[in-house]
Amino acid sequence: MWSWVAHRVTGVAIFFFLLVHVLDTALVRVSPGSYNDVIGTYKNPIMGLGEAGLVAAIVFHAFNGIRIVLVDFWAKGPRYQRVMLWIVLGLFVVTMAGFLPRHLMHVFGGE
Amino acid sequence: MSAIADPKAPRAPRARPSRLTTRGNTELYGWVFMRASGVILLVLIFGHLFVNLVAGDGVKAIDFGFVAGKWASPFWQVWDLLMLWLAMIHGTNGVRTIVNDYAERDGLRLALKVLLYLAFMVVVVLGTLVIFTFDPCPTDAPAALLPSFCTA
Numbered sequence: 001m002w003s004w005v006a007h008r009v010t011g012v013a014i015f016f017f018l019l020v021h022v023l024d025t026a027l028v029r030v031s032p033g034s035y036n037d038v039i040g041t042y043k044n045p046i047m048g049l050g051e052a053g054l055v056a057a058i059v060f061h062a063f064n065g066i067r068i069v070l071v072d073f074w075a076k077g078p079r080y081q082r083v084m085l086w087i088v089l090g091l092f093v094v095t096m097a098g099f100l101p102r103h104l105m106h107v108f109g110g111e
Numbered sequence: 112m113s114a115i116a117d118p119k120a121p122r123a124p125r126a127r128p129s130r131l132t133t134r135g136n137t138e139l140y141g142w143v144f145m146r147a148s149g150v151i152l153l154v155l156i157f158g159h160l161f162v163n164l165v166a167g168d169g170v171k172a173i174d175f176g177f178v179a180g181k182w183a184s185p186f187w188q189v190w191d192l193l194m195l196w197l198a199m200i201h202g203t204n205g206v207r208t209i210v211n212d213y214a215e216r217d218g219l220r221l222a223l224k225v226l227l228y229l230a231f232m233v234v235v236v237l238g239t240l241v242i243f244t245f246d247p248c249p250t251d252a253p254a255a256l257l258p259s260f261c262t263a
Binding site (some may be wrong): 008011012014015018019022023025026028029031032033035036039042043048051055058062065066068069072073099102103105106107 | 146149150152153156157160164165168169170171173174175176178179195198199202203205206209230234237238240241244245249251252253256257
């Protein structure tokens with residue numbers, strides 16, 4: 001139930017970011033200067049934390065999505081759905097533990 | 112006495128919808144598409160995030176030159192195009208499902224879906240045009256902002 005709610009919430013959040021992200025990338029077609037100005041805002045610490053949240057949402061949605069596929073298509077999927085939720089959360093923690101220090105170093109580390 | 116429990120009284124039948132909301136197998140194909148595209152998107156997006164946020168200097172390194180360097184290669188053009196289309200169809204279909212679930216008033220549901228499909232068209236067309244009409248070395252831009260291969 002809660003994984004279902006989280007899947008919807010993260011899905012909608014990712015979708016709205018995707019709309020904005022295509023628009024900001026489209027600025028490469030306007031001029032190098034305007035693209036660099038807007039992408040520059042992605043590098044400030046507040047946006048950096050936002051990116052960490054976005055990546056967390058994507059990682060959860062991705063792993064939980066694989067769990068949904070397994071529940072639907074793997075004969076033993078429904079029986080192991082609860083175990084698989086713990087595996088999803090475990091993989092989420094491992095992936096974020098790999099990503100966060102590296103990303104936060106890029107965002108908060110000096111030049 | 113029968114061995115089984117008395118069946119509960121049947122519920123009053125729900126009012127029939129005035130029209131069928133789907134015909135044919137469209138919803139089935141959508142359901143399959145969400146799973147198939149989801150698996151491909153995991154690979155495409157994890158690759159995208161690794162190259163753009165983890166490798167090298169991460170988000171700090173992203174500028175016009177970085178994007179131009181990637182799109183100089185057909186590999187990344189195809190990667191990004193596939194990612195754009197699959198993510199937009201997957202995301203639009205997901206939001207469509209949510210609109211259908213929660214927007215109960217017919218007028219509101221229609222308005223939200225018109226808005227959703229409009230956003231889909233604009234973003235997919237714009238994104239596709241940008242990938243294919245992109246010029247990594249615009250002549251009127253300062254050379255310092257351009258990838259190094261422009262001056263070579």
